[in-house]
Amino acid sequence: MSAIVINDLTKGKGKDKVLQKLNLEILEGEFFSLLGTEKSGKTTLARIIMGFLKPNSGSIKVYDMDSFKESKEIKESVSLVPEDMIFDSKIKSFALLKKTLNAHNLSNTEDIDILCDYFEFNSNLRVCDLRDRERKLLAIINALIIKPRLLILDNPSKFLDDKDIDRLFSHVKKLNEQENLTVLLLSESLREAKKYSARIAYLSDGKVQDIEYNNVKAAGDKVLKIDSYRGNLNYFTSIGARIIKDEEDETILYFDGPLPELSKVIYEEGLENYILEDAELSDKVEAYYKGENAKLPRRKPEAPVESKDIKLEETSTIEADTINGVSEATIKLDQADNNFNSVEGISEDEMEKDTVHNTKTNLFVDEEYSEKVLGENPKTPQGEVLDPPKEEKTSGDTIVFDTSNEGIFNASEETKLKEDKDDI
Ligand SMILES: Nc1ncnc2c1ncn2[C@@H]1O[C@H](COP(=O)(O)OP(=O)(O)OP(=O)(O)O)[C@@H](O)[C@H]1O
Numbered sequence: 001m002s003a004i005v006i007n008d009l010t011k012g013k014g015k016d017k018v019l020q021k022l023n024l025e026i027l028e029g030e031f032f033s034l035l036g037t038e039k040s041g042k043t044t045l046a047r048i049i050m051g052f053l054k055p056n057s058g059s060i061k062v063y064d065m066d067s068f069k070e071s072k073e074i075k076e077s078v079s080l081v082p083e084d085m086i087f088d089s090k091i092k093s094f095a096l097l098k099k100t101l102n103a104h105n106l107s108n109t110e111d112i113d114i115l116c117d118y119f120e121f122n123s124n125l126r127v128c129d130l131r132d133r134e135r136k137l138l139a140i141i142n143a144l145i146i147k148p149r150l151l152i153l154d155n156p157s158k159f160l161d162d163k164d165i166d167r168l169f170s171h172v173k174k175l176n177e178q179e180n181l182t183v184l185l186l187s188e189s190l191r192e193a194k195k196y197s198a199r200i201a202y203l204s205d206g207k208v209q210d211i212e213y214n215n216v217k218a219a220g221d222k223v224l225k226i227d228s229y230r231g232n233l234n235y236f237t238s239i240g241a242r243i244i245k246d247e248e249d250e251t252i253l254y255f256d257g258p259l260p261e262l263s264k265v266i267y268e269e270g271l272e273n274y275i276l277e278d279a280e281l282s283d284k285v286e287a288y289y290k291g292e293n294a295k296l297p298r299r300k301p302e303a304p305v306e307s308k309d310i311k312l313e314e315t316s317t318i319e320a321d322t323i324n325g326v327s328e329a330t331i332k333l334d335q336a337d338n339n340f341n342s343v344e345g346i347s348e349d350e351m352e353k354d355t356v357h358n359t360k361t362n363l364f365v366d367e368e369y370s371e372k373v374l375g376e377n378p379k380t381p382q383g384e385v386l387d388p389p390k391e392e393k394t395s396g397d398t399i400v401f402d403t404s405n406e407g408i409f410n411a412s413e414e415t416k417l418k419e420d421k422d423d424i
Contacts (some may be wrong), residue, residue: 002061003028003150003182004049009058010206011044015254018044020206021058024182028063033185033193035281036203041187043083045203046154048292049184050080062150074206076104079143083155085135087127093138094123097145104146115141119167132159144175150182151175157189190221190281202281204289224253224262227273242287242296254279254287301389309391404405 004026011019018041026032036042049054049060050071051071060067062074063211089096097112116123121137130138143151151172157165173196175181187193193200194214202209202389223244228250233243236253239261245252255262266274279287287293 001063002026003030003063003255004184005061007059007061009045009048009060010056011041011048011053013056014054017056017206019048019055022203022207024201024208024211028182029176029180030199031173031183031185032198033187033191034203034208035187035193035200037188037282037285040203041206042203043154046080046082046152046186049152050075050078054338077149078152079146079148079150080152081136081139081143081154081156083158085139087130087135087138089127092123093121093125093127093130095128096138097123097142101145106146108186111145112141115144118171119164133161133164136160137164144171148181152184152186154186155188156185157192159189161357165192172196180318188281190279190284194220202285202289204285209289221254221256221279221284222259222276223279224255224266225275225277226251226253226271229271231269231360235269236262239265240281242293243284244286244293252283254283256284294300 002025004024006022006024009019009022018039022045024034034042034045042051048055049062049067051068051074054068062078065074067074087096094112094116098109101108101112112123115121119137119141121141122132125134127135128137136156140156154171156168157360160168168343169192172181172183176183183197185193185197197214199211200214201211224241228249229246233246233253235250236255237243239255240257241253241255241262243251244254266276
């Protein structure tokens with residue numbers, strides 16, 4: 001079954017399109033990485049998947065549910081760990097996490113302790129006192145305690161130290177392998193993606209450019225930097241190397257084929273003043289998707305990795321009728337597994353209410369959104385009407401949200417997005 005099916009998704013208008021006819025399918029149980037450089041649209045995509053933003057055209061189905069129209073149902077089983085978030089509330093982290101569980105009709109409070117211990121997070125801290133790293137940990141724990149079916153991680157390493165990152169990925173990978181958790185990692189880190197995911201896609205110019213099977217290769221992605229190279233670059237390009245830079249003082253090549261082939265050419269060319277190092281995502285993007293390189297043929301598709309029961313060969317850029325072809329009935333909400341999403345939404349959602357372009361978070365917000373959202377009184381899943389968010393204020397580049405009454409759950413879960421500016 002598909003966890004996410006994205007069909008011709010476009011966000012933004014005219015020259016400001018951040019996503020452009022993007023197609024992608026992610027299967028249930030996959031650990032999938034979508035890599036993109038800064039401002040390539042990863043966060044925007046995450047927000048559309050969660051229903052905080054409406055596409056200009058195209059659609060996203062999450063477990064066969066429409067990302068916008070059925071966002072509430074989606075949040076019952078899907079968690080997002082956002083890139084940035086800020087809480088302005090005096091309640092303790094533990095209480096906030098408990099609220100989330102309650103909102104999902106869950107009572108596994110022991111999981112709060114287990115996860116807090118695991119991440120060495122002090123749940124006695126008030127959420128308004130948390131620093132960036134702690135806020136991120138709270139968001140992660142909150143996303144995990146509801147035992148989601150699909151976990152979306154938007155630049156999860158930001159603010160975390162190496163130990164936190166290892167813990168996060170080990171835990172998520174374990175859930176992926178043992179409990180079939182579907183993971184969508186949105187990141188800039190080639191290294192992270194290669195370490196954990198079965199497939200990796202690249203987001204550039206608003207589209208998914210390539211999907212690779214992350215099988216064990218003789219080489220990783222490398223860049224070869226040669227000082228003042230005067231030889232014939234054809235020796236390198238003939239084995240699949242791509243030219244990123246070729247100037248008098250420096251030549252930079254990108255190579256993701258078998259290392260022995262590259263070593264052979266280096267040896268035969270008698271290179272001395274060179275450095276061979278791991279490529280960054282930006283090198284890869286430059287090598288494949290920018291300028292003249294974008295016109296060159298792609299390398300041959302790699303063989304799929306056989307991993308668990310994922311049928312990778314079925315997955316490719318989707319055609320329009322794929323969506324119609326999905327026959328699974330709308331997911332039934334089993335109370336036992338009822339996983340409302342909560343903390344992850346707050347920053348995304350509340351940031352949406354800011355009517356200015358937020359430079360820190362790169363948010364581009366629909367102007368009329370604020371009115372619509374703030375005009376509504378959120379409800380609990382049981383239908384109880386709650387007060388709307390008490391206070392919302394922006395402080396410089398940072399958006400602050402008061403969660404004192406509503407908790408994280410209500411702010412995100414119950415904020416209804418009927419339409420945004422682009423639909424008018
Ligand atoms: N609705 C929209 N219309 C046009 N542009 C938008 C819209 N929403 C966001 N953008 C712009 O699209 C760009 C991509 O932003 P986004 O935050 O999604 O990228 P990102 O890949 O997550 O970047 P980063 O890794 O730096 O967080 C930004 O410049 C943002 O201002």
